Amino acid sequence: MPATLSASEAATAIRAGKLTSVDLVQQCIDRIVKLEDKVRAWSFFDPAYALEQARDADRRRQAKVPLGALHGIPVGIKDIFDTRDMPTENGTVLHAGRRPTEDATAVALLRGAGAVIMGKTVTTELAVYSPGKTRNPHDPDHTPGGSSSGSAAAVAGEMVPLAIGSQTNGSVIRPAAYCGVYGYKPTRGLISLYGALAQSAPLDSIGMFARTIEDLALIADQLMVFDGRDPSQIPYARAALSDILAQKPPTPPRIAFVKTPAWPKAAAETQEAFSQFAQTLGSHVTEVALPDSFDKAIDCHSVIMLSDLAKSFAREYERGRDQLSPTLRNMIEDGQKRLAVDYNLALEQARRFYQSLQQIFADYDAIFTPATTGTAPRGLEATGSPIFCTLWTLTGVPAISLPLLKGASGLPLGVQLVAARGDDARLLRTARWLAGYRGAE
Template sequence: MSRPINLDASLTVIASELRSGGWPLPDYLTALEQRFNEREPDVLAFLPENGRFHRLQQQAQELLQKYPNPAERPALFGIPLGVKDIFQVDGFTTRAGSQLPPDILQGSEAPSVTALRQAGALILGKAVTTEFAYFGPGPTRNPHSPAHTPGGSSSGSAAAVGAGIAPLTFGTQTIGSVNRPAAFCGTVGYKPTYNRIDKSGVLPLSVSLDHVGCFTNDVAGMELVAGLLCQHWQLVVTEKKAVLGIPEGLYLQKASEEGRKHFRQLCRRLHEAGFVVKSVEAMPDFDKIYTRHNLIVAAEAARFHEAWFAEHAEKYHPKTAELIQRGQKVTDSQLKKAIRGRAALREYLMQIMDKHRLDLWLSPPALGAAPAGLDSTGDPVMNLPWTHSGLPTLTLPAGKNKAGLPLGLQLTGRRFGDEAMLSFASQIEPVVDVDKFA
C-alpha cells in the first residue's frame, strides 16, 4: 500500500520511497506537478516548457519498465533534477540566460548530468541562470519574498529547491553562485573541492575558478548526491565534534551588521552545543585576494567569449560586456601571476588549519539576507576566498531575520576533505537550522 507523499521530505526519504514503490512514481510526479503549478508562476525558477509533466510521466513509465524490481533500482530512481542552463543536457537547448544565437552555445551532455541520469534522475527542466553565470539577472524571484533576489548566478536552481518544486538541482560557482543563493533561498548548497566534480559540458565563466555544485534541502541528501558525483568518494562518519575556526579580520568585516550579528549568534550556539570554536586571525591581505580573483574572472571570461563578443557584442548584458572589456586589458603574464596566487592562498589557509587543529572554517555565506529588488543578485564577497582557494564549501540554512528572509552559515573544509566536511555538517545542521529541527 502506498504512503502519503511529502514533497518537503529529505531527498534521501524521497529517493527511498520512490525506489521501494512506497510512493508510486506517477503519483509523486502528479503531486509535484500540482505544487509546481502553484509556485512556479511566482518564482520563475525554470525556463518555460510545454508539456513538462506529460514528458516526465512518459519518462517515468520508461524508467519503471527498465527497473520493475525495486531491489534493483538505482539511487536516484525517479528523482526530478533541475539543471542550471549553462549545462549541456541532451534533449534541451542551452541558452545560458543570453540573447546570443542558441546554435553557437550547444554541445555534448555534461558528464555530471549523465551520471545522475544513470542513477535514475529525471530532468525536470533547465533552471534560470544569470547571463553566462555572471551578474546579468534573469526573471527568478526569491521563494520567500518575490520582491527580493534569489541570488545568483544559480538563481533558478536555488529558488526551485527553496520553493519545494525540485528536490535536487545543479548549479555552478565561480565567486559565490552556489553558497550565496543557497543562503538567500534557505537551502543547502554544496561547492566541492576544485575539479572534484567534472565540469566539462558546462559553459565556462572562468576555467580556473568554476566549480559544479548542487542544491538540496538537507545535508543527508547532499551526501547522497556527492557520493554519485565526486571522484574517489569515500564515505566518512565522524564521531568527534568538529573544531571550528572563525577567520577574524578584514574579510569578516565585509559582512553587514545583520550578517555579523547573526553569525556571532550561531558561533555562540555551536559553542554552547559543545563544539570548540576558535577565533583565528586570517587573510590580512584580503583586498589583494579580492582583486586577484576578479582579475582572473574577467581575463578568462574575455578569452572564452572573444569570438562571440567580437560578433555579438550588442547582444550581451551590460554587466557581462563590462566584465569582458575589463578582461581584454589583462595580459597573459598578469593572469598567470594571479592564478599562482590561488595555490598560495590554499596553502596558507591549510597551514592555519593545521596550526590551530581546525576541522572547518565558519563564515557568513552572504553579507546578510537577500537584498530587495531583482536588478542585483547580491554581493558574493563572503564566498570569494574559499572559491579562490578551491576548498570545499557548504551553506546550511540557519534561521530567518525579522522580515522572514532566510539566513545561513557557510562551512569550509580541507582540500579533498569534502566527505569529512559533510559529515561534520550533519552534526552542525540541527544546531543552526532551528526552523527545521525545532
C-alpha cells in the same frame, strides 16, 4: 505529500514500492504549475516529458532491473549544462534555440543514477551577474541570488528535491543562502565540467542544492566520477560522502570562526548574528584571524575571472556585443586589458593563500563564516554580493551553506562552512553536527 519528501526518503520509498516516480513527479509538476508565475525558476519545462521519464522509471522498477541511487527522483538542471533532449541557452539571447546533441557529463551521470531530468532552471546571463527572471520564493520582491538562481529557487519552492548549479565566485553558496536551502560546492575538480558552460578553468566548479545535507551527499556521490574529457580532474580514490556522513564524529568538531577581510561589508545584523552564534558554540569554536595578505584575495580573484571571461566569451563579444548586458560587456572589456604577467601572478598568489589556509585546517575541522553579507537584498536588478564566497572559490576548497539563521525580516541568513581540499566528507559530517547542535556536547 511526496513533493515534500527529501530525495533520500523518496528514493527509499520508490525502491520499496511504497511510492511511484509518477506520483512524485506529478506532485512536483503541480507545485511548479502553482508557483511558477511567482517564482519563475524554469527556463525549460515539459511536464509531459517529465512524466514519460517517470513512467519509464516505474516500469524498470517493476521489471526488477538494477536501480540507481536516484531512481525516479526529479532533478533540476541549471541551463548551462548541455542536455541532448532539451535546449541549453546559457541565459543569453545569443544562444537562443541552441540544441546540444550530447549530455554534459554531470547530466549523463544523473541519468545513469536513474534521475528524472525535470527541466532546465534559470541562470543569469552566461552565468555571470545580469539577473534572469527568477524571484526569491520567500518574497518575490527580493533577489534569489545568482547565477544558479533557478536551481536554488526550485528546491526552496519544493518544485524538485534536488538541483545542480555551478560556481565561479559565489553562484551556489549565495543563492542557497538567500533562498534558505542547503548548497554545496565540492572541492574543485571532483566533478567533471565537461559539457558545462566554461567561464574560468581555475575557478569553475559544479555544485548542488537540496533541503537536507543527506541529499547533498546522495547526489554528489553520483557525480564524483572521473572523466578524462575534463582536464581539471585528477584520478584518485575518494571517500563515499554518504557513508561518512552517516557516522558520528569521533570527537566534537573543532571550528575556526574566520571573519575574513570581507567582514566590514557584512550587514550589522549579520555581524551580530554570527558573533552570537559563535558564542553559543562555546569551546567548539575559536576565532582565527587571517594574515594581512588575504586583503588581496578579492583583487586576485578579479584578475583571474575577468581575464578568463574575456577569453571564454570572446566569440559572444565579437558577434553580439550589443546584445550583451552593459555589466557583462564591461567585464569582458576589462578582462581584455589584463596582462598575462598579472594573471599568472594572481594564480601564484591563489596557491599561497591555500598554503596559509592549510595551517588552519591542520588545527580545525572546518572554518565557520557568513555565506553572504546579509539576507537577500530587495530588488531584482542585481543578484547580491558574492564577497564572502570569493576567497573559498579562489582557493578551490569545498564549501557548504546551511540555512540556520534568519534576519530581522524573516528571510534566511546562511551559515557557511569550508574545509581543506579533498576533505568534503568530513565537511558534510561537520555541517550535519553543526545543524543539529543544541549545546549539549
